[in-house]
Amino acid sequence: xxxxxxxxxTVVVTGAGQGQGAAEARLLVEAGARVIATDxxxxxxAELARAESGPAGQLLxxxxxxxxxxxxxxxxSWLQSHGWRVDGxxxxxxxxxxxxxxxxxxxxLQKVYGVNVAGALLGIQSxxxxxxxxxxIVNVGSxxxxxxxxxxxxxxxxxxxxxxxxxxxxxxxxxxIRVNTVHPGFxxxxxxxxxxxxxRQATLAETPLGRTGGVxxxxxxxxxxxSPLSSYVTGAEIPVDGGQSSHGGAKSVSxxxx
Ligand SMILES: NC(=O)c1ccc[n+]([C@@H]2O[C@H](COP(=O)([O-])OP(=O)(O)OC[C@H]3O[C@@H](n4cnc5c(N)ncnc54)[C@H](O)[C@@H]3O)[C@@H](O)[C@H]2O)c1
Numbered sequence: 001x002x003x004x005x006x007x008x009x010t011v012v013v014t015g016a017g018q019g020q021g022a023a024e025a026r027l028l029v030e031a032g033a034r035v036i037a038t039d040x041x042x043x044x045x046a047e048l049a050r051a052e053s054g055p056a057g058q059l060l061x062x063x064x065x066x067x068x069x070x071x072x073x074x075x076x077s078w079l080q081s082h083g084w085r086v087d088g089x090x091x092x093x094x095x096x097x098x099x100x101x102x103x104x105x106x107x108x109l110q111k112v113y114g115v116n117v118a119g120a121l122l123g124i125q126s127x128x129x130x131x132x133x134x135x136x137i138v139n140v141g142s143x144x145x146x147x148x149x150x151x152x153x154x155x156x157x158x159x160x161x162x163x164x165x166x167x168x169x170x171x172x173x174x175x176x177i178r179v180n181t182v183h184p185g186f187x188x189x190x191x192x193x194x195x196x197x198x199x200r201q202a203t204l205a206e207t208p209l210g211r212t213g214g215v216x217x218x219x220x221x222x223x224x225x226x227s228p229l230s231s232y233v234t235g236a237e238i239p240v241d242g243g244q245s246s247h248g249g250a251k252s253v254s255x256x257x258x
Contacts, residue, residue, distance in 0.1 A: 133176025185241025
């Protein structure tokens with residue numbers, strides 16, 4: 001039977017210590033997966049630990065800086081030493097940097113690309129060899145990667161990640177490995193907790209659903225993309241943004257005439 005259940009599957013989630021990554025790890029455990037949650041901290045962060053009491057799958061924690069190639073090799077060797085095939089990878093870890101066009105430095109770009117683009121590339125390179133047909137990779141983009149969002153390093157990194165995702169879908173398709181991207185809008189996490197009220201207000205004004213999103217709302221789409229229910233979906237991009245990226249600027253016109 002085709003279902004959202006992931007029993008018997010091993011899934012690696014990066015940046016799983018808090019925010020969306022932690023919610024994804026918790027939901028995947030609930031769906032029965034063995035989840036290898038990874039993040040920068042040496043020990044399992046508290047936000048994740050509550051998934052351990054869940055009834056279904058299993059939660060394991062590993063320290064991993066996604067920009068560090070040797071860390072990925074160690075993770076791959078560790079997975080192999082347990083004899084675990086990898087069925088899913090969620091490239092969720094990401095950082096932001098808010099310099100604008102005339103201020104952004106090359107160092108800003110390199111730092112953000114090191115995590116948001118190279119991190120995902122290293123993840124795919126390291127774990128695809130441990131995957132078989134039916135495996136699924138989900139990259140976490142952003143509405144910034146669908147629009148001209150103002151922070152230069154972040155926005156261009158997410159556009160680059162889209163290219164990497166499409167290319168990986170093409171390259172790995174013949175092996176039966178799917179690669180898709182979710183593009184969150186304004187989601188309530190520690191990353192957005194410090195956003196200026198003006199940013200929040202302006203974003204809500206562009207969002208047809210008129211509210212920000214919750215971490216579980218992104219996690220649900222990630223679960224779908226990892227599950228056999230999406231077995232013919234690859235190279236796809238799914239905004240999870242309350243419609244923010246869907247209207248091409250027409251919302252203000254529509255609102256003005258209401
Ligand atoms: N929150 C939003 O509104 C929003 C919107 C669009 C896209 N996103 C994307 O969603 C993803 C998750 O964002 P979030 O809001 O949960 O962010 P967050 O800052 O709350 O959590 C990000 C996690 O990534 C980890 N991380 C950072 N650098 C890392 C590295 N080098 N190696 C491993 N882990 C690292 C952090 O320790 C943290 O636990 C990111 O890719 C982000 O760009 C978020």
